[in-house]
């Protein structure tokens with residue numbers, strides 16, 4: 001995303017945007033407003049924080065450049081995967097005594113999502129079941145290590161290692177040599193979740209302004225977020241623009257924006273579904289340039305992966321991803337792919353999500369490095385605690401210094417292409 005991009009923009013032409021079940025249409029900001037907390041960005045981070053704060057009784061105003069869920073939150077693979085990116089770095093920062101805390105943080109986002117879906121009756125096709133697949137023996141060893149970790153912590157959800165033959169039965173493909181099933185993870189329609197959470201926050205009094213890019217922040221005892229049409233003066237500000245953030249150069253320089261793409265098929269027949277994914281699991285491979293897929297609520301195959309491309313042409317996306325998919329599922333060669341779209345992920349150098357402050361009353365959270373569905377929900381909760389003065393969990397992240405990527409703003413595409421080449425090489429080993 002560059003600052004030259006024209007705002008506002010409609011939702012990208014994804015399967016999700018074509019299947020929303022809630023109409024959220026908010027006016028743009030006009031005139032001077034005041035509130036307790038102003039949030040910039042209405043993705044999962046911003047909306048999750050807004051809902052936590054509204055539940056605590058804070059006055060909340062969200063300004064969104066485009067539409068609620070317009071960014072990565074409304075475009076992603078919908079895989080609800082436990083764990084936080086960069087866990088080894090986090091574990092080192094926490095020390096041995098922090099192992100229980102890290103375990104709790106791993107699953108906290110899932111808990112928040114499940115509770116919200118239940119409390120606010122959010123219809124977002126939330127399903128339990130996820131499988132990590134192995135392509136090479138070293139992947140199997142990693143999955144076995146993860147299985148032992150789950151066992152040590154007496155993980156209460158079903159978790160099972162699958163042999164090569166059982167994996168083939170489970171997923172109807174010979175592409176994998178084993179798998180770890182985890183019924184504590186799952187999948188969902190991310191845009192419907194984000195819209196449902198936004199509606200819940202509004203029902204508790206939060207104000208959301210769409211088509212209202214923040215163009216400046218005036219700092220002081222109270223901070224003022226300025227848009228073209230108005231301003232919001234607040235005791236605290238939360239910046240939640242993540243990879244789409246374009247205001248503060250410091251935040252942009254700490255993130256490498258990486259593009260990921262998804263195609264969605266037409267709805268599959270019951271027979272095909274029975275053949276390729278009878279347990280309706282989300283699937284992810286362990287490569288850095290990874291492949292992930294799952295079925296949608298209406299039985300489409302949503303298949304995602306990364307490649308070096310900086311555009312948004314759905315035909316280019318289909319032409320690149322469908323052949324990859326057919327290597328795994330040749331039986332889908334006659335199936336029509338109706339959607340192809342992409343989005344940008346904020347990746348940090350050490351993979352650890354970045355939380356911090358730009359001033360005493362300006363907080364930010366970004367850089368979940370592809371693990372955002374779960375961790376954004378945790379981040380929203382931690383940000384709401386920090387605004388209320390409880391810094392314990394915020395400081396775990398804030399104390400890990402972000403690594404700045406020199407020249408990121410100048411050479412972004414070249415850096416991303418180089419990174420893709422490097423990771424392709426690592427994956428090939």
Ligand SMILES: Cc1cc2nc3c(=O)[nH]c(=O)nc-3n(C[C@H](O)[C@H](O)[C@H](O)COP(=O)(O)OP(=O)(O)OC[C@H]3O[C@@H](n4cnc5c(N)ncnc54)[C@H](O)[C@@H]3O)c2cc1C
Nearest residue numbers: 041043044045065071072073076077079214241343372373
């Ligand atoms: C294709 C794809 C697939 C993915 N798959 C998965 C997955 O399966 N599982 C998983 O866990 N994670 C996945 N992710 C990552 C996950 O989607 C993100 O980590 C998460 O959605 C980030 O949420 P966010 O709210 O921080 O940012 P975003 O959702 O990107 O929201 C940021 C918002 O801020 C707004 N904004 C920015 N600047 C301003 C400004 N100045 N003024 C007003 N508004 C502003 C933007 O318009 C945008 O709406 C995927 C990401 C992509 C792109």
